[in-house]
Amino acid sequence: MTMSSLSRSSLRVFRVVLLLTLVPAIVAAQTGTDANAGTWQMIVLTGPSQFPVAAPSATTSLDYQAEIASIKNAQAHLTTDQRATIDYWKTGGVLRWNEILRELVARADLPPAPALDGTYPVPDANNPFADPQYPFGNPPYAARAYSYVSVAQFEALKIAWYYKYLYSRSSPAVVDRSVQALAPTSDLPSYPSEDAVVSGVTAELLKLLFPTSVEEITLKAGQQRQAALLSGKATASDIAAGLALGQAVAAVFVTRAGSDGMRTAGGTPAQVQALADAVKARGEIVWRSMDNPPRPPMLPFFGNVKTWMMTPSDIVNERPAAPPSTSSPQMAKELDEVKQAVRHLTREQYAISLKWADGASTPTPPGHWDFIASGYIAKAQFSEVRAARAFALVNMALHDAAVGCWDAKYYYFNPRPSQLDPQIRTAIGLPNFPSYVSGHSTFSAAAAEVLSYLFPSGATDFETQKDEAAISRLYAGIHYRSDIEVGKDHGKRIGGYTVRFAQQDGADPLPAPAR
Amino acid sequence: MMLRRTILPFLMLLACVPARLHAQTIDDGVMLVKHDLFAGDVYTHDSWDHYWEGTLERTNGNIGTLTTQNNVWSANYGVTDRLNVIGLFPYVWTRASQGVLRGQSGFQDVTLAAKYRLFEHAASQYGSLRGIGVIAGGLPLTDYTPDFLPLSIGSASKRLSGRFTLNWQTHAGWFVNGSAAYTWRSHVTLDRPYYFTENTLFNTSEVDMPSVVESTASAGYLKNGLMADFVFSNQRTRGGGDIRRQDMPFVSNRMNFSKIGGQVMYPIPKLRSLVFELSYAYTVDGRNVGRATTITSGFLYHYQARRQPRS
Numbered sequence: 001m002t003m004s005s006l007s008r009s010s011l012r013v014f015r016v017v018l019l020l021t022l023v024p025a026i027v028a029a030q031t032g033t034d035a036n037a038g039t040w041q042m043i044v045l046t047g048p049s050q051f052p053v054a055a056p057s058a059t060t061s062l063d064y065q066a067e068i069a070s071i072k073n074a075q076a077h078l079t080t081d082q083r084a085t086i087d088y089w090k091t092g093g094v095l096r097w098n099e100i101l102r103e104l105v106a107r108a109d110l111p112p113a114p115a116l117d118g119t120y121p122v123p124d125a126n127n128p129f130a131d132p133q134y135p136f137g138n139p140p141y142a143a144r145a146y147s148y149v150s151v152a153q154f155e156a157l158k159i160a161w162y163y164k165y166l167y168s169r170s171s172p173a174v175v176d177r178s179v180q181a182l183a184p185t186s187d188l189p190s191y192p193s194e195d196a197v198v199s200g201v202t203a204e205l206l207k208l209l210f211p212t213s214v215e216e217i218t219l220k221a222g223q224q225r226q227a228a229l230l231s232g233k234a235t236a237s238d239i240a241a242g243l244a245l246g247q248a249v250a251a252v253f254v255t256r257a258g259s260d261g262m263r264t265a266g267g268t269p270a271q272v273q274a275l276a277d278a279v280k281a282r283g284e285i286v287w288r289s290m291d292n293p294p295r296p297p298m299l300p301f302f303g304n305v306k307t308w309m310m311t312p313s314d315i316v317n318e319r320p321a322a323p324p325s326t327s328s329p330q331m332a333k334e335l336d337e338v339k340q341a342v343r344h345l346t347r348e349q350y351a352i353s354l355k356w357a358d359g360a361s362t363p364t365p366p367g368h369w370d371f372i373a374s375g376y377i378a379k380a381q382f383s384e385v386r387a388a389r390a391f392a393l394v395n396m397a398l399h400d401a402a403v404g405c406w407d408a409k410y411y412y413f414n415p416r417p418s419q420l421d422p423q424i425r426t427a428i429g430l431p432n433f434p435s436y437v438s439g440h441s442t443f444s445a446a447a448a449e450v451l452s453y454l455f456p457s458g459a460t461d462f463e464t465q466k467d468e469a470a471i472s473r474l475y476a477g478i479h480y481r482s483d484i485e486v487g488k489d490h491g492k493r494i495g496g497y498t499v500r501f502a503q504q505d506g507a508d509p510l511p512a513p514a515r
Numbered sequence: 516m517m518l519r520r521t522i523l524p525f526l527m528l529l530a531c532v533p534a535r536l537h538a539q540t541i542d543d544g545v546m547l548v549k550h551d552l553f554a555g556d557v558y559t560h561d562s563w564d565h566y567w568e569g570t571l572e573r574t575n576g577n578i579g580t581l582t583t584q585n586n587v588w589s590a591n592y593g594v595t596d597r598l599n600v601i602g603l604f605p606y607v608w609t610r611a612s613q614g615v616l617r618g619q620s621g622f623q624d625v626t627l628a629a630k631y632r633l634f635e636h637a638a639s640q641y642g643s644l645r646g647i648g649v650i651a652g653g654l655p656l657t658d659y660t661p662d663f664l665p666l667s668i669g670s671a672s673k674r675l676s677g678r679f680t681l682n683w684q685t686h687a688g689w690f691v692n693g694s695a696a697y698t699w700r701s702h703v704t705l706d707r708p709y710y711f712t713e714n715t716l717f718n719t720s721e722v723d724m725p726s727v728v729e730s731t732a733s734a735g736y737l738k739n740g741l742m743a744d745f746v747f748s749n750q751r752t753r754g755g756g757d758i759r760r761q762d763m764p765f766v767s768n769r770m771n772f773s774k775i776g777g778q779v780m781y782p783i784p785k786l787r788s789l790v791f792e793l794s795y796a797y798t799v800d801g802r803n804v805g806r807a808t809t810i811t812s813g814f815l816y817h818y819q820a821r822r823q824p825r826s
Binding site: 099102103106107109110111112113114131132133290291292293342347350351352354355356357359360361363418425426427428429430477 | 573576577579613614615616617618658660662663705706707708709710711714715716718759760761762763
């Protein structure tokens with residue numbers, strides 16, 4: 001070895017060290033490929049060793065060359081549909097799946113119709129196509145669904161990134177210049193394919209969460225992989241390895257979802273009665289359904305569902321103090337405020353109520369915040385793994401907010417304004433669950449807290465939207481001011497758990513600021 | 516949860532199904548002579564407790580009976596014997612008898628129409644045949660929301676419709692009348708950034724509104740200002756989704772219906788310029804609308820520039 005080659009190799013080592021330390025820290029904050037994402041902290045999984053990915057064949061091998069040839073052949077005969085598929089997925093798989101998920105939630109967001117005898121049938125996971133369809137994609141169910149998909153994608157992509165940089169196999173369009181790059185290219189290694197990872201992990205979870213849409217989900221997932229291949233981003237073996245990894249990661253989350261408390265969140269009539277009796281024993285007026293016929297309250301034991309960033313005792317510790325007693329002058333004053341608000345509703349206030357109504361057939365309030373987050377994530381042009389991180393952080397906070405909020409709602413079980421004063425008529429549909437604290441307020445504050453951390457330049461916007469979402473419920477006549485103010489504070493504290501995780505998971509350049 | 520029904524009969528109507536609120540209006544075969552004015556105030560009470568969720572007829576305990584009332588100021592003026600212009604200004608209010616949802620009220624959509632007699636043949640010794648064309652436009656008068664059906668007071672879309680009416684009238688006073696209209700509707704803008712309809716989540720506030728075809732057939736007697744007839748009317752919306760199970764109605768739903776009814780216009784004796792109107796309609800079949808019973812009554816004043824009214 002000559003001196004010059006020695007120094008060259010030293011330089012190479014230095015460069016690699018630089019790449020592994022300084023550069024990712026800088027790039028990460030921008031829009032790079034996040035080469036160190038394989039080292040970011042895991043949330044549910046233990047790490048890459050939990051999911052071995054075999055080394056790929058060399059790019060000089062006959063197998064690989066055959067794969068390249070088949071891409072070129074396919075690119076030479078692209079159909080209009082295939083081009084449309086490539087264009088559709090070019091936006092980014094994580095962003096697209098979030099959009100699809102919001103549609104699946106809106107489709108599922110229908111309460112069961114009452115039977116002739118005045119009872120309400122319960123959606124049955126084993127008979128999802130019946131009436132009522134399964135699931136009822138209500139806000140807690142939706143918050144959980146968004147979080148499962150986002151966290152699983154994020155975890156799977158971190159593992160994919162680890163293997164990408166372990167094996168460093170370039171993408172087909174880089175290996176062979178005659179392969180066209182029909183989607184944006186980067187120097188991101190392509191084995192295993194991130195698109196295939198996302199398609200695999202997402203499809204498996206969505207099939208569990210939205211079983212009536214299995215055909216559409218499977219089709220979309222297949223198209224995402226097809227787009228990766230046809231656009232010159234990945235070969236068949238990149239895709240096969242990615243799909244297997246994504247599906248393996250999904251299995252962990254499917255298992256978790258089977259025992260996270262969702263199945264028993266509906267409770268039994270006796271359990272619900274026990275909650276009501278406890279409130280009655282404290283001398284308070286107990287919530288009752290304003291639906292006709294009366295409908296059992298929505299998921300009274302969702303407060304026991306497993307969270308992402310909080311422990312069960314955190315949920316109890318963060319539970320807000322009691323609302324004003326239903327017999328207190330304070331409650332009378334707040335009730336009157338609601339009455340006056342609806343009576344004197346301006347068109348502008350009504351527009352705000354409608355904007356945030358997020359009732360049946362919508363992506364629900366958590367989905368509204370995913371909608372807001374999507375705009376920021378798309379604009380930031382994040383790498384796929386960083387986009388997944390952003391959605392995972394927002395949706396973990398939203399899910400934990402759902403759990404915390406539902407815990408408070410059923411611990412206090414307090415009545416809606418229209419129950420205490422039947423003259424109060426609502427400007428939007430009245431949700432069929434207790435009032436305190438406001439779900440919109442809790443969700444919005446938790447999401448705004450996380451989004452403000454991720455996108456500091458948007459903090460004012462998030463703050464404004466949060467306040468608007470929260471007060472919209474008073475305008476509409478469905479929440480007291482206490483529900484809103486306390487709910488916002490509750491949500492902000494819940495969001496803080498996720499922010500503290502994000503500050504130290506290794507993805508952001510700055511050390512966690514003092515709290 | 517569903518109330519769009521109410522709206523339908525009235526709102527959509529004003530332009531599209533301007534129904535047969537009063538004779539000498541948009542869909543009848545009668546023309547005012549030059550410089551005559553026929554104006555008045557008509558009240559309508561429309562209610563239903565059954566509605567069609569898609570094609571499934573049901574009741575809803577969160578609605579009970581949905582009542583839509585409206586008060587329409589109308590004016591029809593004879594610019595010439597062949598050209599009449601018509602204006603309708605409705606005030607609408609809605610109410611659900613059960614549940615907690617808040618009723619709405621307000622000025623709805625102004626309708627302006629030009630009615631032109633295309634031809635008239637004194638075809639035989641028995642009577643005459645007339646063809647009439649109408650162009651009508653509808654415009655929301657206020658910024659009401661169409662996003663709270665069935666309690667919204669209207670669809671909040673701008674409308675343009677073309678209509679053709681064929682009328683056969685005997686000298687003895689008997690007539691038959693057929694009329695059909697096609698109405699284009701502008702998109703409407705909601706206050707929210709997305710909506711779900713036709714199995715799709717649209718990430719926009721703008722809702723495309725399907726066109727509407729409306730047709731009516733009537734037969735009756737008309738002489739010396741006295742009129743009585745039977746009416747069949749039908750509306751078909753050319754697109755739009757169904758209300759899903761237990762969902763709220765949506766502004767662009769496929770709202771179809773068939774109604775039967777009748778109408779009387781009776782000049783008050785000794786005050787022959789003052790006409791009393793009473794009409795009734797019942798929805799016999801529908802889709803995404805209520806099985807409505809509609810009663811209309813009002814007084815209209817007929818100012819005659821010349822002494823001999825034409826019909």
